[in-house]
Amino acid sequence: MIPWVRVSIAQQAARLRELFPDSKLEVRNGRLIWIGELQPSDIAARYFVGIEYRLDKRPCVYVVEPDICPSGKPRPPHLYADDRLCLYYGREWNASMMLADTIVPWTSEWLFHYEIWTATGEWWGGGFHPPRSRTRRNREHSNP
Amino acid sequence: MLTTTPASTARQLDEILEQVGGVLDIGEDLYEIAVREYQAVGQHLARPASRIARYSPQIYPQGSFVLGTMILPLLDGCEYDVDSVVTLNLAKESITQEQLKQLVGDELVLAYAKVLKECRRCWSLKFEKRFHLDVLPSIPDLELGGTAILLTDTDLLRWQHSNPKAYARWFQGRMATVLAEIKKSMALKLRASIDEIPDWRVRTPLQRVVQLLKRHRDLFFREDLDHRPASIVLTTLAAQCYKGQISVTDALISAVDLMPRLAAPREGTYQILNPVNPLENFADKWNEDPALARRFFRWTAAVKEDVATWTSATGGVMKLSTPMSSAFGESIIQKALVRHGQSMAKNRAAGVLGMAVGTGTLVERMTPTPRAVPVRSHTFYGDDSVG
Numbered sequence: 001m002i003p004w005v006r007v008s009i010a011q012q013a014a015r016l017r018e019l020f021p022d023s024k025l026e027v028r029n030g031r032l033i034w035i036g037e038l039q040p041s042d043i044a045a046r047y048f049v050g051i052e053y054r055l056d057k058r059p060c061v062y063v064v065e066p067d068i069c070p071s072g073k074p075r076p077p078h079l080y081a082d083d084r085l086c087l088y089y090g091r092e093w094n095a096s097m098m099l100a101d102t103i104v105p106w107t108s109e110w111l112f113h114y115e116i117w118t119a120t121g122e123w124w125g126g127g128f129h130p131p132r133s134r135t136r137r138n139r140e141h142s143n144p
Numbered sequence: 145m146l147t148t149t150p151a152s153t154a155r156q157l158d159e160i161l162e163q164v165g166g167v168l169d170i171g172e173d174l175y176e177i178a179v180r181e182y183q184a185v186g187q188h189l190a191r192p193a194s195r196i197a198r199y200s201p202q203i204y205p206q207g208s209f210v211l212g213t214m215i216l217p218l219l220d221g222c223e224y225d226v227d228s229v230v231t232l233n234l235a236k237e238s239i240t241q242e243q244l245k246q247l248v249g250d251e252l253v254l255a256y257a258k259v260l261k262e263c264r265r266c267w268s269l270k271f272e273k274r275f276h277l278d279v280l281p282s283i284p285d286l287e288l289g290g291t292a293i294l295l296t297d298t299d300l301l302r303w304q305h306s307n308p309k310a311y312a313r314w315f316q317g318r319m320a321t322v323l324a325e326i327k328k329s330m331a332l333k334l335r336a337s338i339d340e341i342p343d344w345r346v347r348t349p350l351q352r353v354v355q356l357l358k359r360h361r362d363l364f365f366r367e368d369l370d371h372r373p374a375s376i377v378l379t380t381l382a383a384q385c386y387k388g389q390i391s392v393t394d395a396l397i398s399a400v401d402l403m404p405r406l407a408a409p410r411e412g413t414y415q416i417l418n419p420v421n422p423l424e425n426f427a428d429k430w431n432e433d434p435a436l437a438r439r440f441f442r443w444t445a446a447v448k449e450d451v452a453t454w455t456s457a458t459g460g461v462m463k464l465s466t467p468m469s470s471a472f473g474e475s476i477i478q479k480a481l482v483r484h485g486q487s488m489a490k491n492r493a494a495g496v497l498g499m500a501v502g503t504g505t506l507v508e509r510m511t512p513t514p515r516a517v518p519v520r521s522h523t524f525y526g527d528d529s530v531g
Contacts, residue, residue, distance in 0.1 A: 019501045019502070019517065020501075020502060020504075021502065022502070036504070037503075037504075038503070038504030039503050039504060039505050040504065040505060040506055041156040041461075041505060041506060042155060042156050042157075042505060043156045043157050043160070043457065043460070043461065043464060044156070044460045044461060044505075045458065045459050045460030045463075077524075078524040078525065086524055086525040087522060087524060087525075088522040088523060088524075088525060089522070089523040089525040092521075092522045092523060093522070100517075101517050101518075101520075102520060102522070104499070104504060105499035105504070105506070105517065105519040105520075106519070106522050107504075108499055108504040108505070108506055108519075109488070109492065109497075109506060109519060110524065112485075112488055112506055113485055113488070113489075113524075115460045115461035115462055116461055116481050116482070116484060116485035117485075118460075118461070118462040119461050119462045119464075119465040119477075119478075119481050120465075120478050120481050120482055120485075122482050122485065123485075124482065124485030124486050124488070124489050125485070125488075125489060125524050126489055126523065126524060127523045127524025127525060128523065128524075128525070
């Protein structure tokens with residue numbers, strides 16, 4: 001196996017700035033916070049998306065605005081209990097990869113399929129739910 | 145049918161309108177079955193034992209089936225209506241309209257008794273596979289020559305002039321350049337040669353516009369379908385308006401803009417002339433009953449307003465789906481959006497998906513776009529923290 005080299009926070013920040021010059025970026029105490037605007041398609045809504053990342057942690061991605069799971073509405077698929085987006089499985093992402101080239105486009109894709117899901121109730125982005133978590137989620141749903 | 149994704153920009157409204165057209169369309173399987181069935185009817189009528197074999201019957205499809213503008217009807221159990229013409233080599237003087245219709249009917253009943261129904265102008269064969277085939281008996285129009293024919297009509301004493309082949313040639317001529325371009329890009333994409341792609345598998349923006357207009361009209365006039373503007377009027381005007389746009393949205397915008405102008409009365413009369421026979425005025429009925437014309441203009445104004453709503457919607461697909469559902473029907477829009485989602489998933493799987501820099505907009509990387517980075521493979525996972 002080819003050993004991979006961890007990309008530094010500064011490199012991640014530089015690439016995010018390069019691809020999204022208008023976005024907001026903050027690096028403090030080894031923690032990167034990025035807020036960018038994504039429009040997954042030219043008829044899609046615009047979403048403010050936040051990414052939080054530390055070198056020793058998985059990137060944490062959430063939609064700042066608009067509210068993607070308003071109360072009283074069904075909960076979108078591929079979302080963690082704390083409303084972070086589930087974008088990849090296992091080792092599909094690792095710290096050698098640029099957030100701007102992986103996590104960001106995957107987020108855009110998530111948002112694209114989220115819109116279709118909202119309109120049709122069908123998720124066509126692929127992916128899967130682990131059975132255990134599905135049970136838990138269903139339980140959470142039945143007891144809000 | 146293969147879709148005609150625009151080459152210039154990643155215009156998603158185009159793709160959704162494309163998908164709406166595709167959902168309404170007859171579909172490749174049913175198309176092929178319909179072709180086989182009308183060919184079988186032709187063989188039956190021309191078989192040696194047939195009493196009309198000596199008049200060398202020729203059968204060919206006509207109307208929306210040939211123009212590639214067919215849509216799912218609102219009524220008739222949602223069956224596609226495939227029109228065909230059978231021409232018997234007989235002179236007008238040697239036969240009456242009634243006799244001609246009976247000759248064809250007598251032969252059809254031998255093979256199709258169970259599915260045969262007589263209509264005003266034609267015989268209708270009902271096939272189980274969601275379509276019926278109308279067979280219009282005709283004879284050559286020797287005065288006009290060429291592909292002109294004369295049709296029977298029990299309500300009218302005179303023979304009716306018609307020339308469906310010439311009309312189809314005119315319609316195809318209006319989109320010939322675009323058709324060639326689409327086939328070229330399609331061949332490139334499928335790594336096939338252009339000759340391997342038959343015209344009927346392709347839909348141009350003009351064909352999609354006609355389909356969308358017809359469907360919008362059907363829903364708009366659903367309470368009174370008998371008085372809706374005729375398909376031939378819509379088709380003719382849309383084709384006259386078409387300027388080779390590659391984008392369905394652009395073609396639709398220009399159609400709703402120009403159609404009312406083309407249909408406006410000239411010197412006090414409505415004149416929508418048959419482009420291949422200027423003696424025929426498709427708007428004849430409007431001159432007898434101007435209420436019909438008013439209905440047409442009321443409808444084109446409504447389409448125009450709807451298109452403006454779709455193009456200015458900013459709240460995302462979910463905000464677009466409601467107004468589009470009232471225009472085309474909820475189930476049609478649901479299916480179209482699902483196909484839209486599937487096509488995005490397919491593009492990612494095929495490795496042709498990109499994300500535009502600066503906006504995050506997903507684009508097909510084969511189309512020229514502002515700088516885009518590829519979207520690599522990944523799996524949306526569940527809601528567990530194992531992620």
